[in-house]
Amino acid sequence: MIDWPIISVTIFLPLLGSLIIFLIKEDESSSNNIKWAALWTSIGTFILSCLIWLQFDNAFVGYQLIEKYQWFSDFNFFYHVGVDGISLFMILLSTFLIPFCILASWVSIKKRIKEYMMAFLFLETVMLGMFFSIDILLFYIFFESVLIPMFLIIGIWGGENRIYASFKFFLYTLLGSVLMLIAIIFMYQITNTMNISELQGNFFSKKVQLYLWLAFFASFAVKIPMWPFHTWLPDAHVEAPTAGSVILAGVLLKMGGYGFIRFSLGMFPEASAYFMPLIMTLSVIAIIYTSFVAFAQTDMKKLIAYSSVAHMGMVTIGIFLVNPQGLEGAIVQMISHGIVSAALFLCVGVIYDRMHTREIAFYGGLVTRMPKYSVAFMIFMLASVGLPGTSGFVGEFLIILGAFKFNTFIALFAASGIILGAIYMLYLYKNIIFGVLTNDKLKEILDLETREKLIMYPIIIMVIIIGVFPNIFLDSMHLSVELIISNYEIANGK
Amino acid sequence: MENSFINIVLFPEIALSIATVILLLIGLFQKKNSFKNICNLSILTLIFISFLVFLNRDFALANYNDFFTNSAFIQFFKGLIIIGSLATIIIAKNYFIELKLSRFEIPILILFSILGMMVLISSNDLISMYLGIELQSLALYVVAAIKRDSLQSSESGVKYFVLGALSSGILLYGCSLIYGFTGSTNFQDIQNNLNILNHLNLGIMFGLIFVLVGLAFKVSAVPFHMWTPDVYEGAPTSITAFFAIVPKVAAVALIFRFCLEPFKDFYSEWSQIIIFLSIASMFLGAIAAIAQKSIKRLLAYSSIGHVGYILIGLVAANSAGIKGVSIYMSIYVVMNIAVFSIILSLKYNNVFIEKIREFSGLSKHKPLISLSLSIIMLSMAGIPPFAGFFGKFYIFVAALKADLILLAVLGVISSVISAFYYLRIIKVMYFDEQENANFQLIINSQSLFLLIFCMLFISLFVFYPSFLTSISSYISIDYFQ
Numbered sequence: 013m014i015d016w017p018i019i020s021v022t023i024f025l026p027l028l029g030s031l032i033i034f035l036i037k038e039d040e041s042s043s044n045n046i047k048w049a050a051l052w053t054s055i056g057t058f059i060l061s062c063l064i065w066l067q068f069d070n071a072f073v074g075y076q077l078i079e080k081y082q083w084f085s086d087f088n089f090f091y092h093v094g095v096d097g098i099s100l101f102m103i104l105l106s107t108f109l110i111p112f113c114i115l116a117s118w119v120s121i122k123k124r125i126k127e128y129m130m131a132f133l134f135l136e137t138v139m140l141g142m143f144f145s146i147d148i149l150l151f152y153i154f155f156e157s158v159l160i161p162m163f164l165i166i167g168i169w170g171g172e173n174r175i176y177a178s179f180k181f182f183l184y185t186l187l188g189s190v191l192m193l194i195a196i197i198f199m200y201q202i203t204n205t206m207n208i209s210e211l212q213g214n215f216f217s218k219k220v221q222l223y224l225w226l227a228f229f230a231s232f233a234v235k236i237p238m239w240p241f242h243t244w245l246p247d248a249h250v251e252a253p254t255a256g257s258v259i260l261a262g263v264l265l266k267m268g269g270y271g272f273i274r275f276s277l278g279m280f281p282e283a284s285a286y287f288m289p290l291i292m293t294l295s296v297i298a299i300i301y302t303s304f305v306a307f308a309q310t311d312m313k314k315l316i317a318y319s320s321v322a323h324m325g326m327v328t329i330g331i332f333l334v335n336p337q338g339l340e341g342a343i344v345q346m347i348s349h350g351i352v353s354a355a356l357f358l359c360v361g362v363i364y365d366r367m368h369t370r371e372i373a374f375y376g377g378l379v380t381r382m383p384k385y386s387v388a389f390m391i392f393m394l395a396s397v398g399l400p401g402t403s404g405f406v407g408e409f410l411i412i413l414g415a416f417k418f419n420t421f422i423a424l425f426a427a428s429g430i431i432l433g434a435i436y437m438l439y440l441y442k443n444i445i446f447g448v449l450t451n452d453k454l455k456e457i458l459d460l461e462t463r464e465k466l467i468m469y470p471i472i473i474m475v476i477i478i479g480v481f482p483n484i485f486l487d488s489m490h491l492s493v494e495l496i497i498s499n500y501e502i503a504n505g506k
Numbered sequence: 507m508e509n510s511f512i513n514i515v516l517f518p519e520i521a522l523s524i525a526t527v528i529l530l531l532i533g534l535f536q537k538k539n540s541f542k543n544i545c546n547l548s549i550l551t552l553i554f555i556s557f558l559v560f561l562n563r564d565f566a567l568a569n570y571n572d573f574f575t576n577s578a579f580i581q582f583f584k585g586l587i588i589i590g591s592l593a594t595i596i597i598a599k600n601y602f603i604e605l606k607l608s609r610f611e612i613p614i615l616i617l618f619s620i621l622g623m624m625v626l627i628s629s630n631d632l633i634s635m636y637l638g639i640e641l642q643s644l645a646l647y648v649v650a651a652i653k654r655d656s657l658q659s660s661e662s663g664v665k666y667f668v669l670g671a672l673s674s675g676i677l678l679y680g681c682s683l684i685y686g687f688t689g690s691t692n693f694q695d696i697q698n699n700l701n702i703l704n705h706l707n708l709g710i711m712f713g714l715i716f717v718l719v720g721l722a723f724k725v726s727a728v729p730f731h732m733w734t735p736d737v738y739e740g741a742p743t744s745i746t747a748f749f750a751i752v753p754k755v756a757a758v759a760l761i762f763r764f765c766l767e768p769f770k771d772f773y774s775e776w777s778q779i780i781i782f783l784s785i786a787s788m789f790l791g792a793i794a795a796i797a798q799k800s801i802k803r804l805l806a807y808s809s810i811g812h813v814g815y816i817l818i819g820l821v822a823a824n825s826a827g828i829k830g831v832s833i834y835m836s837i838y839v840v841m842n843i844a845v846f847s848i849i850l851s852l853k854y855n856n857v858f859i860e861k862i863r864e865f866s867g868l869s870k871h872k873p874l875i876s877l878s879l880s881i882i883m884l885s886m887a888g889i890p891p892f893a894g895f896f897g898k899f900y901i902f903v904a905a906l907k908a909d910l911i912l913l914a915v916l917g918v919i920s921s922v923i924s925a926f927y928y929l930r931i932i933k934v935m936y937f938d939e940q941e942n943a944n945f946q947l948i949i950n951s952q953s954l955f956l957l958i959f960c961m962l963f964i965s966l967f968v969f970y971p972s973f974l975t976s977i978s979s980y981i982s983i984d985y986f987q
Contacts, residue, residue, distance in 0.1 A: 082972075083971070083972075084971055084972060084975055085971075085972035085975050085976040085979065086829075086975050086976065086979045127869075127873075152890070153890040153891050153895070153968065154890075154891075156889060156890045156895075157889070157890055157891050159889065160884060160889060163929070163932075164932075164936065167932075167933065167936060167937045168936050168937060174937065175933060175937050178933075178937075179926070179929060179933070182925070182929060183922060183925060183926060183929075186889075186922050186925055187919070187922045190918035190919070190921060190922055191915070191918065193899070193902065193918060194902060194906070194911070194914050194915055194918060197899075197902055197903050197906045197914075198906055198911070200903075201906055201907060
């Protein structure tokens with residue numbers, strides 16, 4: 013066993029890194045130091061989170077490696093962190109992606125490198141803190157703090173229309189989450205505790221649950237995002253720098269799914285059952301509608317952004333099926349989408365760095381000039397549409413399996429989402445990679461350089477590991493998922 | 507404790523008035539550097555007075571026929587006032603000298619208005635309350651118009667005076683009605699006399715409303731806020747800083763005491779008014795600030811919005827409300843000290859910054875200052891993990907304890923609207939590019955120290971909130987004993 017506070021160290025190591033970067037004076041010669049400091053901090057954090065995974069006991073129900081300190085003198089709020097089967101992989105996902113974000117920004121970010129790296133490391137701290145929190149108020153503080161660095165990343169280093177996108181992102185998600193604050197305080201008045209694991213169950217009367225559920229829904233539905241609350245996402249994705257899009261698609265959207273599992277299902281089971289038809293309807297609309305919208309896009313990033321909404325529709329279906337296959341499928345799908353969509357954005361970033369355009373029509377025939385890139389892109393594209401053997405297959409297969417148990421129609425719609433996904437992804441791939449290279453500007457384009465290979469290859473390996481050995485991941489989440497499902501079934505008298 | 511001479515002299519209000527008069531004399535007879543010396547001396551005086559305030563907990567003497575009272579709540583707010591004015595004098599000193607406004611009367615007038623505020627906070631009688639209000643207001647009218655050769659400053663002074671006099675008149679009329687129908691001016695007696703009534707009769711009702719109107723004017727709650735943006739904009743920025751920080755604290759403490767002491771049995775009567783004032787202030791503060799071009803006007807509307815949140819704590823009327831308001835006010839004071847210490851020391855093309863767009867590109871030239879200003883703005887918007895969030899949090903806790911769910915929901919919605927204009931300042935500093943900007947930072951070591959302290963408070967509050975929450979718990983328990 014580890015007898016030092018490994019979780020707190022993991023949470024605050026990036027913050028420490030950003031403080032160190034803060035102290036470095038920025039000039040021509042030190043900008044490399046800043047990048048290296050940020051990279052090593054994030055790699056260190058990843059190693060620490062792997063240590064947490066090694067320490068994790070699959071046979072233990074509930075939170076592990078708990079740290080708890082008094083925080084407020086007058087309330088039962090604690091600095092209370094720990095990890096369980098649901099949060100573990102969200103944490104690994106976050107720490108896994110951040111080094112790639114920093115690598116991806118190595119040359120493409122040219123101004124204010126110091127602030128950029130500080131923002132990313134601060135973002136990592138608050139994301140990790142959010143997933144590790146056992147105290148709801150602590151969770152809320154981290155949940156909202158995420159907005160600050162993301163606002164700056166979009167607003168300072170974004171594209172043409174960055175100011176509009178950053179304000180929309182900030183205000184939209186803030187409006188969603190402030191209602192959650194009221195709900196949190198309200199829950200505290202009733203139960204006098206803020207401990208997430210103590211609140212797992214059915215502690216509120218059904219009427220109260222409905223209101224609380226709606227308040228939390230407002231927050232998570234915007235975050236994940238569900239149709240029709242998704243409109244901030246394409247703007248934010250298109251304007252954000254590559255690494256910003258990666259973290260937005262990779263981790264920030266998962267905060268919504270994580271919240272749904274932890275709060276909506278875990279604390280308001282009766283309300284979740286009551287609102288399930290709503291979720292299913294919105295998810296099905298999201299899958300079908302945004303797939304068509306994605307097909308109509310001319311901007312690569314926008315296409316992938318809309319595909320994210322569709323994939324998240326699959327996730328919400330999986331979550332609210334509330335059976336083991338659906339829920340585990342949803343978690344795996346979140347991890348897989350986190351990695352795959354992040355990788356797709358990185359792929360877009362590779363050619364954007366070279367050509368400075370994301371128009372699909374501009375490209376074509378890249379396979380002749382960039383064979384390695386084409387292979388990497390193909391693997392991610394196929395993972396995104398759920399080819400067996402890749403990570404995307406496991407999640408989607410489990411969700412559809414769970415959906416068949418529940419309702420054939422839902423399963424049918426969910427499955428049609430996969431087909432639609434294949435259509436627009438293959439269309440994207442065909443238009444960029446295949447065909448004849450007609451555009452003169454593309455004649456000189458170069459294949460992946462070492463730094464980009466370092467980004468792509470580990471992600472490819474991850475995608476295949478998840479696809480071939482999903483049990484490494486599923487084993488750790490079984491008990492936590494069962495706990496939530498049994499709570500739900502008891503509460504609803506099944 | 508006996509009423510010996512030394513004890514009477516050490517009574518904070520008396521000591522302050524004696525010290526102020528002595529300072530006035532010193533200022534009169536000093537030829538050179540009178541402004542700087544008087545400023546330093548008044549800082550020392552205030553430090554001394556703050557010790558007295560915290561030491562005289564058990565002074566039963568000199569209550570002057572129950573004219574005054576004392577409690578932890580009162581002491582806390584007196585302390586806040588003194589800290590706020592200390593800080594304002596420190597951060598404003600340079601500004602006055604740069605603007606060639608270094609008249610020694612300014613610190614003296616500020617000291618007199620502080621005296622008035624201390625009197626009105628601890629008043630236990632309609633008459634002492636009115637005396638305190640007038641003493642602070644008269645001093646403030648003069649300082650608002652201190653820049654005599656500026657049209658704007660004189661206009662703001664006159665505007666403040668006319669509207670202030672009107673509101674004082676209404677307040678006084680209300681006091682007379684209350685006296686007429688209850689037969690007493692003492693808060694305790696009024697409460698006892700009202701206690702036997704089942705409902706308020708029309709006369710007392712009007713009295714209550716008139717007094718609340720007068721007080722709403724002092725805290726600048728909508729719809730009695732009209733003077734605030736104009737006075738904030740017209741007065742020299744250093745005076746604006748004082749207006750934003752100090753008198754608000756006093757007026758908030760008074761409106762709390764007035765509602766919760768003499769009229770505590772008639773909650774439903776005054777709470778209707780306060781609920782309206784609160785909602786109107788939050789939303790007008792949030793929406794009207796969006797279109798502002800001047801940073802001072804923006805801060806005026808932002809302070810109107812803050813008053814709206816504070817009044818939620820009053821409507822809650824429970825110990826959590828008292829706790830919430832003491833935490834909120836402390837954080838509010840710190841945030842305003844920080845923001846004004848930046849505005850008062852930042853020059854753009856050799857003129858002190860007044861327009862929001864003049865901040866554009868600040869992050870390139872003064873990265874630390876713009877980082878601080880962004881943290882303050884996020885804190886004012888109530889975004890965690892900064893201190894401002896906890897102020898709002900405690901207010902909402904109080905509201906939900908009193909089952910005011912709708913008010914809390916409106917509060918958070920207006921806070922999202924107000925986030926827009928706070929973010930706009932960050933946007934101007936960070937997202938807008940400006941290559942040839944010429945920023946100058948004129949800051950002396952004292953105000954730099956103050957700024958660093960405030961920034962540490964705002965950003966590190968999340969790690970150790972207990973020091974403030976335990977004080978405020980003590981205050982709220984003491985208040986409802």
